[in-house]
Amino acid sequence: MTLPFEDVQSQAPTLSLSLSRVGVTNVEKVIRIVANGAEQLFYARLDCFVDLGPHQxxxxxxxxxxxxNDAIGEVVLGEAAFRAETLAAHIAEKVRDRQGALRAEVHIEARYPEHKPAPVSGIETQEIYSLLGAAVASASGTRRLIGVRAAGMTACPCAQTAVQARSHERLLDDGFSEDEIARIFEAVPVATHNQRGLGTLHIGCPEDCDTDIDAQWLVRIVEESMSSEIYELMKRSDEGAVVEKAHRRPRFVEDCVREMIRGVVEELDFLTDRHFVSARQENLETIHQHNVQAERFGLLGEVRGEIATGEQSSHHVSLREWLDGAH
Known part of the structure; x- marks a missing residue:
């Protein structure tokens, strides 16, 4: 005698209460997506969630x-590859329908290589970046989020000012004039402590906007926001150029976030006020045991208005609010 199979998941719960998110995390897959105009295979991690009704x-x-597997199989084996955020949208819609949910959310993080020349020698170096894609599929449509994470170098303006002040005193004691000291500081970058920074930039596309954003644009904005880019492979001439560039462009963690936002506003001016932006910078400190972090997020219209007027927005729309369709 065989017992009938019981769908336990469909039984009534002990408490009739809906859940905001239920799903799986750290699903490891090899996916084929379009990045920087080319189709490539990437190692990726995926998180998938749905809402759960009160009676399930x-x-x-x-x-x-x-x-x-089905969604990735269609992309890996099919004729057309998607961008990361489009693949996330494709999976979210499939998961929502199969689970009978009102809402599904998918996040993708893929590590991918980019080849670029070192600044002086021109030697080709391979840099690894993180490509981020997310999507939320609901009754009102599907929202997509594209993002990148890149590393760079920052030089501390505060310590540099302190070192310059002490150097100025010593040069005066040694008989240098103010004009001579100014020329010295103009010619020789002043020392400061520096740190490796991690910049993350996201752009959110509303349901009715079919915006095409190249991840390479976002990588360039993130790297340019810091004191200098970094390179995995460098000659001595390259090392000197990177260190000098960083010390001539000292930036706080807060400066990096503001420069990322500036880059989005000025370089991606085709985005509407309803697009979402999130910029996050974390600096791995060298003279402290702690790290420092800064972040700005909100609708692009909020950001543009604040830059134009100088008046602080009363509310910054968060990533969670935006994904949940609150704005």
């Missing part, structure tokens, strides 16, 4: 894996 005990966890 649990989500069908095995279906998440099936839906992800």
């Amino acid at each position: 005990k649990g989500a069908h966890m095995s279906r998440f894996e099936e839906d992800v």
Whole structure:
């Protein structure tokens, strides 16, 4: 005698309460997506979630894996590759329908290589970046989020000012004139402590906007926001150029975030006021045991208005609010 299979997940829960997000995380896959105009295979991690109604005990966890496999199989084996955020949208819509949910959310993080020349020698170096894609599929449509994470170098303006002040005193004691000291500081970058920084930039596209954003644009904005780019492979001439550039462009963690936002506003001026932007910078300190972090997020219209008027916005729309369709 065989017992009938019971769908335990569809049973009533002990408490009739809906859940905001239920799903699987750290699903590892190889995906084929379009990045910087070329189709490539990437190693990626995916997180998939749905909302859960008050009368359903649990989500069908095995279906998440099936839906992800189906969606990725269509992309890896099919004729056309998607961008990361488009693939996330494709998976989110499939997961939502299969799970019978009102809403599904998918996040993708893929590591990918980029080849670029060192600043002086021109030697080709391979840099690794993180490509970020996310999507939320709901009754009102599908919102997409594209992002990147890149490393760079920052030089501390505060310590540099302190070192310059002490150097100025010593040069005066040694008989240098003010004009001579000014010429010295103009010719010789002043020492300061520096740190490796991690910049993350996201752009969110509303349901009715089919915006095409190249990840390479975002990488350039992130790297330019810091004191200097960094390179995995460099000759001595390259090392000297990177250090000098950084010390001639000292920037706080806050400066990096503001420069990322400036880059989005000025270089991606085709984005509407309803697009979302999030810029985050974390600096790995060298003379402290702690790290420092700064962040700005909100609708692009809010950001543009604040830059134009100098008046602080009363509310910054968060990534969670934007993904949830609150704005």
